[in-house]
Amino acid sequence: MENEVLEFDIGLGGAGSSGHDGDDDAVDIEHPLDDEDMTDSPSPNTAPPVGASTPHIYLPDGDLLDLEPYEGMEFESEEAAKAFYNSYARRVGFSTRVSSSRRSRRDGAIIQRQFVCAKEGFRNLNEKRTKDREIKRPRTITRVGCKASLSVKMQDSGKWVVSGFIREHNHELVPPDQVHCLRSHRQISGPAKTLIDTLQAAGMGPRRIMSALIKEYGGISKVGFTEVDCRNYMRNNRQRSLEGDIQLLLDYLRQMHNENANFFYAVQGDEDQCTGNVFWADPKARMNYTYFGDTVTFDTTYRSNRYRLPFAPFTGINHHGQPVLFGCAFLINETEASFVWLFKTWLMAMSGRHPVSITTDHDAVIRSAIMQVFPDTRHRLCKWHIFKKCQEKLSHMFLKHPTFEADFHKCVNLTESIEEFESCWLSLVDGYELRDHEWIQTLYSDRRQWVPVYLRDTFFAEMSITQRSDSMNSYFDGYINASTNLSQFFKLYEKALESRNEKEVKADYDTMNTSPVLKTPSPMEKQASELYTRKLFMRFQEELVGTLTFMASKAEDDGESIIYHVAKFGEDHKAYYVKFNVLGMKATCSCQMFEFSGLLCRHVLAVFRVTNVLTLPSHYISKRWTRNAKSSVILEEHSTNVYTNYLESHTVRYNTLRYEAFKFADEGSKSLDTYNVAISALQEAAKRVALAIKNEGRTTIMNGRNRGELASNGNRANCATGNHLRSSGASFSEDDMDERIQELTKELEYANRKCDAYRANLLSVLKDIENHKLELSIKVQNIKISMKDSSI
Numbered sequence: 001m002e003n004e005v006l007e008f009d010i011g012l013g014g015a016g017s018s019g020h021d022g023d024d025d026a027v028d029i030e031h032p033l034d035d036e037d038m039t040d041s042p043s044p045n046t047a048p049p050v051g052a053s054t055p056h057i058y059l060p061d062g063d064l065l066d067l068e069p070y071e072g073m074e075f076e077s078e079e080a081a082k083a084f085y086n087s088y089a090r091r092v093g094f095s096t097r098v099s100s101s102r103r104s105r106r107d108g109a110i111i112q113r114q115f116v117c118a119k120e121g122f123r124n125l126n127e128k129r130t131k132d133r134e135i136k137r138p139r140t141i142t143r144v145g146c147k148a149s150l151s152v153k154m155q156d157s158g159k160w161v162v163s164g165f166i167r168e169h170n171h172e173l174v175p176p177d178q179v180h181c182l183r184s185h186r187q188i189s190g191p192a193k194t195l196i197d198t199l200q201a202a203g204m205g206p207r208r209i210m211s212a213l214i215k216e217y218g219g220i221s222k223v224g225f226t227e228v229d230c231r232n233y234m235r236n237n238r239q240r241s242l243e244g245d246i247q248l249l250l251d252y253l254r255q256m257h258n259e260n261a262n263f264f265y266a267v268q269g270d271e272d273q274c275t276g277n278v279f280w281a282d283p284k285a286r287m288n289y290t291y292f293g294d295t296v297t298f299d300t301t302y303r304s305n306r307y308r309l310p311f312a313p314f315t316g317i318n319h320h321g322q323p324v325l326f327g328c329a330f331l332i333n334e335t336e337a338s339f340v341w342l343f344k345t346w347l348m349a350m351s352g353r354h355p356v357s358i359t360t361d362h363d364a365v366i367r368s369a370i371m372q373v374f375p376d377t378r379h380r381l382c383k384w385h386i387f388k389k390c391q392e393k394l395s396h397m398f399l400k401h402p403t404f405e406a407d408f409h410k411c412v413n414l415t416e417s418i419e420e421f422e423s424c425w426l427s428l429v430d431g432y433e434l435r436d437h438e439w440i441q442t443l444y445s446d447r448r449q450w451v452p453v454y455l456r457d458t459f460f461a462e463m464s465i466t467q468r469s470d471s472m473n474s475y476f477d478g479y480i481n482a483s484t485n486l487s488q489f490f491k492l493y494e495k496a497l498e499s500r501n502e503k504e505v506k507a508d509y510d511t512m513n514t515s516p517v518l519k520t521p522s523p524m525e526k527q528a529s530e531l532y533t534r535k536l537f538m539r540f541q542e543e544l545v546g547t548l549t550f551m552a553s554k555a556e557d558d559g560e561s562i563i564y565h566v567a568k569f570g571e572d573h574k575a576y577y578v579k580f581n582v583l584g585m586k587a588t589c590s591c592q593m594f595e596f597s598g599l600l601c602r603h604v605l606a607v608f609r610v611t612n613v614l615t616l617p618s619h620y621i622s623k624r625w626t627r628n629a630k631s632s633v634i635l636e637e638h639s640t641n642v643y644t645n646y647l648e649s650h651t652v653r654y655n656t657l658r659y660e661a662f663k664f665a666d667e668g669s670k671s672l673d674t675y676n677v678a679i680s681a682l683q684e685a686a687k688r689v690a691l692a693i694k695n696e697g698r699t700t701i702m703n704g705r706n707r708g709e710l711a712s713n714g715n716r717a718n719c720a721t722g723n724h725l726r727s728s729g730a731s732f733s734e735d736d737m738d739e740r741i742q743e744l745t746k747e748l749e750y751a752n753r754k755c756d757a758y759r760a761n762l763l764s765v766l767k768d769i770e771n772h773k774l775e776l777s778i779k780v781q782n783i784k785i786s787m788k789d790s791s792i
Contacts, residue, residue, distance in 0.1 A: 078113055196230060207227065288326060359380045379449060525541065532625055559663070
């Protein structure tokens, strides 16, 4: 019979394996993987490594494909026999692999092969390759001792003949519409590879590419491979194309380091033969981290396989709410050890300072690496990526139930407490019959790392808990995309940095040179407008104006703190609870917005309104949101003028007196005797307060009229007193002493007021200096930009 030679990527595995040289005894060769083991592994049908040739498989004539094997059947080669048995297996519904071989004692050539059903034998659970290491994701047991096989031997003529055939299987066979999922039948043909390459270059992801292939071939079973194979092929494509260009990246990083010694870069492994990851951070990125490194995002959007470059930036949020860069990585290798290396290297570049929180994609390998390198950092999974993944994993639900997306969003984003979320989630999975769905179970087990109600107690620099997160790669949006290759990367990367820097300069200019419109007469609003950057003030203003629709009423008082019930008028069922410590001027709200975003919520501000707190206490002004966030001068932002000091001290005095008066009233009203004593004490206190007010008024008039003469009068009095003492040797009378003490006390009060005024003026001068420095910086940046534009 004649045989046709074809290039045919067939994944039987082990075809090139050999037994012991110089021995005709059969040697068993265990197949390393089962069918299901290929789910997350690179497919054997992907393109060969650079420099390797595509294997040639000999496919029998079409008439032979319809035959069933029988003893004595001849083939031109071992490859032809293997291809025939695999074609037969595809038609019947099982997968094949190579089991054993026999070599010639004379020349070591293979003279016998046995092909078996992939479910032949049993897995050895005590294998050395498994017992010496921890199995993190145990594979499903697939081998069930099936005896079906085909044995072939080489004749002296060079042809191969079937020496044994067992037809029967001990397991159910796969139907025709699922046979393409079996490992030995998953193959990407040449035309399919060409189409994948073209669509990948156009920026399409594996899911859309598979949809195009299914449409092109007329069904998934006719495509011949799965989305996992397509994804693996695309990933290998990207890595293969990058290997040839990686030297360009290293040359660029060396040049940048030579120009500025503070430019940091590191290569995993040997720099001359780079096969590991690469990380770099310019001086500005490292400086930005010192100001805004409390929360970090590690963006691995490229892993969706839409991007040609495995580019992963570390980003944060600056004082204008804009994305800011903390460093970048090229990930050639994505093992856990590689991510551990990357995170440790990044931490070293950032002077060893750990962030408060970090946000990443939903990935078990990254999570494990973060637990090792950042054990005390709060790890959040990106909600945007999870929602996007839900559209893939639950596409049937979105199509079948139009209300599912809204209900899912409501459950995740709009629940106010952990109890409410748990109840809502249970109703959701039961109502849509998703309790046993594997993806839903995974999301629920990870809920503490992505559902907002579990994350409110940690700072993430987001302006609200329920906002929909932007894509994590927003820093390079509009510059680096799916079709960007390495030769284009450097220019686009530098353009993105320039653009982001220009936007920050513009935001600085707007903050320093334009005044926002105030919407209330509140001193707190005026104070915030002078402290916060423009964008952050607008967000604070929203909360402050929002207090006008809320009512705050006292719910509990334990003697140290008061709990307020805060709700919109007529919406008591949607109440928030604010715990307010009057003496410490500290408040915490059940919504936890301040802990999450660094800005006070409208609920706390509503309590401040009813308790006469007129300005923001200093501990509620986060420096990272102020216009002085990048200032090296440490100012007490809440004490910018004497008026603010007066308001704060007046508020503290008022709240302290009221707190003590409430306690006094509670004790005094317990009986008639205590009531009479309390009334008498209050009347006496009222007389003494009135006298103090009268004396304070007289002092104020004297100070106003004789402020210029006070010091000289005091000096003259000192001289006269000294002369009197020296001449008479007598002492002051009691009345004279009291009068003198009063005069000295007034002088001391006046001196303290002058010190406050001088201090306020000094702070104002320092603030003006900082503003002037910032304005000069903006002018220098504008000049540089204009010079660069004119040179172009």
